[in-house]
Amino acid sequence: MKKYTVPMLCIIISLAVIGHHSYRASGQSMYMYPNLPAPIGKEPILITSAGQTVEGGIVHKLSQQLHLEAEYRPRALATDLYEYQTLVIVTGYSYNGMLHKKKKFKQEQERIRKLMNEAEADRVPVIIFDLDLQYRDYEETWTILEHTIPYSDYFIGKRHDETPEKLLELIREHKVKSTFVNEIEDMKTPFNSVFR
Amino acid sequence: MNQPTHPFWGTIGIVLVFYGMLIPALTMDVSMYIYEEIERSLYEEDSGKLLVTAFAYISRNVIMFSMIFFGTLCLTRFLGVRITTVRFQLIFTALSLTAVFVLNMLYTEYYAYLPHIFTIGVLLFFSNYLPKQRYFAWTFLILLILTTISVQWLNLIPALSAYGFGTNDLAVSLKTVDEFLTDHNLFSTITLVFFLIFFIIAIIFTTLIHLFNKQITTLKLYQAQGKELQRTRNDLIESKVYQEMHTLVHDLKTPLVAIEGLLSLMEMKVKADDHKSKSYFNRINQSVVKMKEMISDILYEDIRKRIPAGELLDYVMSHLNTDDLPIDFEIHISDDVPPLYINKIRFSRAISNVLENSMIYLHERGGKITIEIFTDNDNCCIRIKDNGPGIERANLVHIWQEGFSTKNSSGIGLPFVKRVVESHSGTIEVASEPGSHTITTITLPQNSRKEAIG
Numbered sequence: 001m002k003k004y005t006v007p008m009l010c011i012i013i014s015l016a017v018i019g020h021h022s023y024r025a026s027g028q029s030m031y032m033y034p035n036l037p038a039p040i041g042k043e044p045i046l047i048t049s050a051g052q053t054v055e056g057g058i059v060h061k062l063s064q065q066l067h068l069e070a071e072y073r074p075r076a077l078a079t080d081l082y083e084y085q086t087l088v089i090v091t092g093y094s095y096n097g098m099l100h101k102k103k104k105f106k107q108e109q110e111r112i113r114k115l116m117n118e119a120e121a122d123r124v125p126v127i128i129f130d131l132d133l134q135y136r137d138y139e140e141t142w143t144i145l146e147h148t149i150p151y152s153d154y155f156i157g158k159r160h161d162e163t164p165e166k167l168l169e170l171i172r173e174h175k176v177k178s179t180f181v182n183e184i185e186d187m188k189t190p191f192n193s194v195f196r
Numbered sequence: 197m198n199q200p201t202h203p204f205w206g207t208i209g210i211v212l213v214f215y216g217m218l219i220p221a222l223t224m225d226v227s228m229y230i231y232e233e234i235e236r237s238l239y240e241e242d243s244g245k246l247l248v249t250a251f252a253y254i255s256r257n258v259i260m261f262s263m264i265f266f267g268t269l270c271l272t273r274f275l276g277v278r279i280t281t282v283r284f285q286l287i288f289t290a291l292s293l294t295a296v297f298v299l300n301m302l303y304t305e306y307y308a309y310l311p312h313i314f315t316i317g318v319l320l321f322f323s324n325y326l327p328k329q330r331y332f333a334w335t336f337l338i339l340l341i342l343t344t345i346s347v348q349w350l351n352l353i354p355a356l357s358a359y360g361f362g363t364n365d366l367a368v369s370l371k372t373v374d375e376f377l378t379d380h381n382l383f384s385t386i387t388l389v390f391f392l393i394f395f396i397i398a399i400i401f402t403t404l405i406h407l408f409n410k411q412i413t414t415l416k417l418y419q420a421q422g423k424e425l426q427r428t429r430n431d432l433i434e435s436k437v438y439q440e441m442h443t444l445v446h447d448l449k450t451p452l453v454a455i456e457g458l459l460s461l462m463e464m465k466v467k468a469d470d471h472k473s474k475s476y477f478n479r480i481n482q483s484v485v486k487m488k489e490m491i492s493d494i495l496y497e498d499i500r501k502r503i504p505a506g507e508l509l510d511y512v513m514s515h516l517n518t519d520d521l522p523i524d525f526e527i528h529i530s531d532d533v534p535p536l537y538i539n540k541i542r543f544s545r546a547i548s549n550v551l552e553n554s555m556i557y558l559h560e561r562g563g564k565i566t567i568e569i570f571t572d573n574d575n576c577c578i579r580i581k582d583n584g585p586g587i588e589r590a591n592l593v594h595i596w597q598e599g600f601s602t603k604n605s606s607g608i609g610l611p612f613v614k615r616v617v618e619s620h621s622g623t624i625e626v627a628s629e630p631g632s633h634t635i636t637t638i639t640l641p642q643n644s645r646k647e648a649i650g
Contacts, residue, residue: 003280003281003282003285003324004321004324005282005285006282006285006286006289006317006320007285007316007317007318007319007320007321007324008317008321009317010289010313010314010316010317010318010320011314011317011318011321013313013317014310014313014314014317017310017359017360018310018356018359018360053368053369053372054231054234054235054238054369054372054373055369055372057235057238057239058238058372058373058376061238061241061376093304094231094365094369095303095304095305095306095365096227096228096230096231096305096365096366096369097231097365099224099227099228099231100228100231100232131372132368132372134357134358135357135362135363135368135371136363136365136368137363138304138306140304161358183375183379184372184375184376185376185379
């Protein structure tokens with residue numbers, strides 16, 4: 001019977017973690033804006049990625065479906081912002097995305113910092129998209145959020161089973177309006193409300 | 197190399213773990229291909245392409261984690277831990293999870309630990325049913341690959357993301373794009389199907405191997421029982437032959453006593469000056485006494501006498517049919533060899549058996565048999581060396597088993613020799629170099645007489 005101890009322990013730990021997640025996820029409720037009451041942004045829109053995940057492309061697709069005048073430039077610099085009237089940042093760290101764009105995380109941080117400063121200087125509204133923080137719960141993703149949320153005007157994110165207290169605190173602290181949705185498709189409504 | 201603690205396994209373990217951890221760096225092109233294909237399937241809104249990309253992702257991960265886990269298995273075995281113990285399972289689990297931890301430290305892809313704990317749990321559970329035999333490592337590898345494939349598909353089931361499955365970069369990218377393109381419909385079904393397919397294959401594989409091993413074990417048991425039966429039958433026959441011979445030898449005593457008595461009567465009738473007849477009677481008497489001694493030696497195994505080594509060898513050689521054989525016999529007896537305290541008949545028979553074994557192979561092609569008797573410390577050694585074909589290493593361990601023979605004989609010769617030598621408190625060793633020579637060394641303690649008396 002001893003020979004089953006370790007494998008059973010491993011399987012029980014796995015099931016216990018799954019069970020614990022289910023328990024934590026149950027009974028959670030959160031109040032939020034369904035969308036903005038009035039538009040805050042104007043076209044043309046610059047969509048860029050902070051962390052180089054593929055999700056930047058998804059937000060670009062959403063903008064196309066909403067017939068918004070938007071451009072997706074994952075490596076956009078602060079100097080590129082003069083052409084646009086709204087900045088959309090898609091947050092999330094991707095190791096492979098960074099390798100693909102041949103960038104180091106520090107360079108990415110610096111690019112985002114300059115972009116944020118430029119947006120603030122030019123009074124360009126900043127919209128943050130977070131599509132999968134729950135799964136990309138990485139140290140680098142949090143660093144990106146800490147760099148971007150203070151400059152942002154509106155936060156659109158995916159609803160978590162249990163929204164991290166840290167994210168809520170950041171949003172509350174910087175008085176950022178926020179909307180959390182169940183599915184990516186549902187992001188279209190708050191995204192549209194930014195412009196129309 | 198068959199030994200798990202052989203350096204080969206340690207080296208293989210380190211190499212596999214090392215290269216397994218280097219896979220993300222070595223296969224950067226593959227990672228970039230996967231990333232680009234995810235982006236392309238998003239732009240082209242092609243869910244088919246996304247599924248193909250998922251296959252590439254699974255393949256890469258399966259190769260990486262199979263190498264790492266198999267490497268940790270080799271390392272655990274190299275550490276000398278027996279695979280049937282809980283310690284083995286604990287060390288294997290600890291090494292594997294440490295490897296995943298180091299992988300996450302080296303690359304910030306952030307592989308979740310839960311799927312790996314689950315993989316290890318399932319793997320160890322199934323491996324309990326694998327036979328812990330020569331090919332355990334290979335059956336374990338196949339099981340490892342099947343389990344890793346099935347659990348890697350679990351990483352792409354969207355519903356399990358919330359529970360810690362598939363939190364690494366590429367898995368999240370795949371699932372997010374799948375949500376956008378198909379609202380999780382594609383991955384929810386396909387990945388579950390693939391997980392089940394490979395999981396069931398793993399179960400079937402384990403069951404088949406387990407049942408096959410059971411069959412083999414039963415077959416081996418039958419074989420062992422058959423051998424045991426044959427051995428018992430041989431013992432019985434031997435015992436019957438021995439008993440009959442014993443009775444026959446015992447019955448020889450009666451006519452001998454009659455011969456002895458009649459001889460003494462006849463001797464009395466011989467004239468005092470008939471020296472020739474007296475000499476004949478004297479020689480007949482000596483022969484009768486010798487015959488009585490031989491009968492006693494055969495009947496009573498414990499009877500021992502001090503016999504000079506030369507006399508023993510003369511006696512042995514006189515009973516061997518060495519005429520017309522192309523075999524050279526060389527005999528060397530050291531001067532310091534004391535008389536041997538032995539049962540002459542039985543011990544001679546034992547040495548004859550060893551010599552006959554050598555002669556069997558040399559009687560056609562010819563050769564040389566050297567017999568040396570010398571003292572070594574407090575022991576007396578009899579060494580018989582022949583330049584025959586030698587004994588295969590695999591057969592060397594079986595030569596003392598009754599019934600074992602490579603030349604269709606009864607297979608009781610060498611076991612008899614061993615029994616006789618051991619009954620004289622001695623030891624026997626056989627060393628052989630196939631194709632070169634065989635050396636049989638019998639060692640008798642010189643003080644065995646004192647012990648026997650004591």
